Amino acid sequence: MLGSGDESVSCIACGASVPREDAREYDKHGDRWDRDGKRFEYLCKPCFRGLAKQPRRGLEARLEAAGAGRVDDAEFVARFLDAASEEQPGRE
Numbered sequence: 001m002l003g004s005g006d007e008s009v010s011c012i013a014c015g016a017s018v019p020r021e022d023a024r025e026y027d028k029h030g031d032r033w034d035r036d037g038k039r040f041e042y043l044c045k046p047c048f049r050g051l052a053k054q055p056r057r058g059l060e061a062r063l064e065a066a067g068a069g070r071v072d073d074a075e076f077v078a079r080f081l082d083a084a085s086e087e088q089p090g091r092e
Contacts, residue, residue: 011023
């Protein structure tokens, strides 16, 4: 059974509280069909529509390696850009 339908969830992009039935599941690993042992996050419909639907294999690991959620924004961006430039030598 899926739930009572009156559950509210928070959008991870904008922070809005929306009914679960009006939200879209977000799987940070990119595989929402494999549901075993996962806890999903949610996006409101406007934020979901604004998402780029590009492949993101390895993105979560790169974000964590750059210090996401552990260092200030400027340090995180600098680390992430440094790592990205090392991964794509010669690419402009």
